[in-house]
Amino acid sequence: MIGNPSAEAFVMAVLLTLLAAVTLAIARQRNMFGVxxxxxxxxxLMASLMIVLDAVDxxxxxxxxxxxxxxxxxxxxxxLTGSMEYxxxxxxxxPLFVSIVVGAALVWGTIGLPAFGISDAPxxxxxxxxxxxxxxxxxxxxxxxxxxxxxxxxxxxxGEVTVVFTAGIGVLLxxxxxxxxxxxxxxxxxxxxxxx
Amino acid sequence: MxxxxxxxxxxxxxxxxxxxxxxxxxxxxxxNLIKKLVGLSLFQTSVYLLYLTPAKILxxxxxxxxxxxxxxxxxxxxxxxLTAIVVGVATLSLGLALVVRIKEAYGTVEEDEIFxxxxxxx
Amino acid sequence: MRLDLILRVGxxxxxxxxxxxxxxxxxxxxxxxxxxxxxxVISAGMVILYAIIFGVHAAKRIAPPIMVEMMVPxxxxxxxxxxxxxxxxxxxxxxxxxxxxxxxxxHEWGILIxxxxxxVTVCGTMVAMFYAFVQRGRS
Numbered sequence: 001m002i003g004n005p006s007a008e009a010f011v012m013a014v015l016l017t018l019l020a021a022v023t024l025a026i027a028r029q030r031n032m033f034g035v036x037x038x039x040x041x042x043x044x045l046m047a048s049l050m051i052v053l054d055a056v057d058x059x060x061x062x063x064x065x066x067x068x069x070x071x072x073x074x075x076x077x078x079x080l081t082g083s084m085e086y087x088x089x090x091x092x093x094x095p096l097f098v099s100i101v102v103g104a105a106l107v108w109g110t111i112g113l114p115a116f117g118i119s120d121a122p123x124x125x126x127x128x129x130x131x132x133x134x135x136x137x138x139x140x141x142x143x144x145x146x147x148x149x150x151x152x153x154x155x156x157x158x159g160e161v162t163v164v165f166t167a168g169i170g171v172l173l174x175x176x177x178x179x180x181x182x183x184x185x186x187x188x189x190x191x192x193x194x195x196x
Numbered sequence: 197m198x199x200x201x202x203x204x205x206x207x208x209x210x211x212x213x214x215x216x217x218x219x220x221x222x223x224x225x226x227x228n229l230i231k232k233l234v235g236l237s238l239f240q241t242s243v244y245l246l247y248l249t250p251a252k253i254l255x256x257x258x259x260x261x262x263x264x265x266x267x268x269x270x271x272x273x274x275x276x277x278l279t280a281i282v283v284g285v286a287t288l289s290l291g292l293a294l295v296v297r298i299k300e301a302y303g304t305v306e307e308d309e310i311f312x313x314x315x316x317x318x
Numbered sequence: 319m320r321l322d323l324i325l326r327v328g329x330x331x332x333x334x335x336x337x338x339x340x341x342x343x344x345x346x347x348x349x350x351x352x353x354x355x356x357x358x359v360i361s362a363g364m365v366i367l368y369a370i371i372f373g374v375h376a377a378k379r380i381a382p383p384i385m386v387e388m389m390v391p392x393x394x395x396x397x398x399x400x401x402x403x404x405x406x407x408x409x410x411x412x413x414x415x416x417x418x419x420x421x422x423x424x425h426e427w428g429i430l431i432x433x434x435x436x437x438v439t440v441c442g443t444m445v446a447m448f449y450a451f452v453q454r455g456r457s
Binding site: 056057059060061064065068069072073076077080138139140141142143145146147149150151154155157158161162164165167168169171172175176 | 387
């Protein structure tokens with residue numbers, strides 16, 4: 001209908017291979033600044049991949065959250081903790097063995113899954129057509145993702161917002177909550193002209 | 197030939213698994229706590245891919261209604277992953293806040309040194 | 319950071335458009351990609367960019383910490399309040415049918431209010447986390 005299915009699959013394969021390469025680089029890199037920048041690149045590649053996978057809303061979120069906010073917060077943490085990782089003293093044999101066994105088990109389980117991109121896979125048969133048809137019949141907003149997010153599954157989203165709220169409260173308690181134990185609240189710095 | 201066809205049809209899943217076990221490896225093998233958290237977020241990102249891959253229909257379009265298009269990709273995994281990304285960064289920040297507190301208490305973020313300084317950890 | 323003229327002028331040019339884009343993403347979310355989560359993160363990104371270029375002290379004048387911390391629970395309260403309001407109108411929790419006379423309008427109102435709740439919480443949480451991390455180093 002739009003685009004060429006084999007071209008879509010080709011672009012996707014290239015992006016996936018790049019993702020794997022960036023992951024290897026993250027695993028090998030010792031300088032933590034390098035790790036943070038590589039994970040930012042990883043997020044951008046992931047966002048591009050999500051656009052090819054037709055998940056435009058998710059791609060927008062990943063580009064702004066993964067490459068924006070989480071990079072800034074990781075850099076702010078590095079400023080507080082220092083940026084070099086020590087050379088490894090332990091052997092990597094056991095972790096490598098565990099990872100490979102888990103990976104082999106997952107690959108074995110994957111072979112039975114339906115092939116990528118076909119329209120009669122079980123996932124497309126049950127609840128998704130109901131959402132699409134119902135929102136069409138009642139003239140709901142054209143963006144079906146928004147309709148499902150805020151209307152059909154509003155309770156789900158309420159749960160997620162509550163998790164964000166709880167995590168935010170947790171960070172504030174951990175980093176600003178010292179005032180309860182007798183000290184003064186670490187607030188209102190005296191001079192404010194500084195990079196992070 | 198048949199094997200190659202199966203491999204091509206499941207390439208997305210194989211890369212997803214590769215990302216997943218790389219995240220797992222970093223979490224187990226590395227001693228630096230920040231590196232561990234980056235590995236954990238790699239693992240989490242592979243889960244986004246695991247959900248979004250089956251949602252795609254080749255030749256379909258993004259789930260935004262428009263006259264003339266009949267075939268839409270599945271919107272439900274998109275909704276689940278949309279919220280998961282924002283929750284993911286919130287929990288990553290919580291982990292980093294814990295790392296900052298550990299650094300202030302022990303003076304290091306390397307796991308071995310933390311264990312060495314903590315007599316009750318052995 | 320005092321002499322970065324290009325950065326400062328460039329940031330001042332870009333900042334209003336980032337905020338405008340956040341509002342577009344928020345209110346056009348029914349018709350294109352976007353919604354409360356994305357808009358919240360983008361507007362938090364604007365505050366963070368301002369803080370990186372002009373200093374945290376300046377950022378705290380446009381987004382005071384007390385306001386940011388109030389926004390964190392306020393969004394959840396808006397979301398839950400919408401649910402309770404629909405309960406009081408005799409429908410299920412978060413069923414917006416009672417908000418207006420016809421089905422389409424009622425649900426558009428419901429989605430709009432709920433997305434504003436999401437925006438407020440996400441934006442507040444991200445900026446509050448950023449302030450918490452940045453303040454920690456200088457106390």
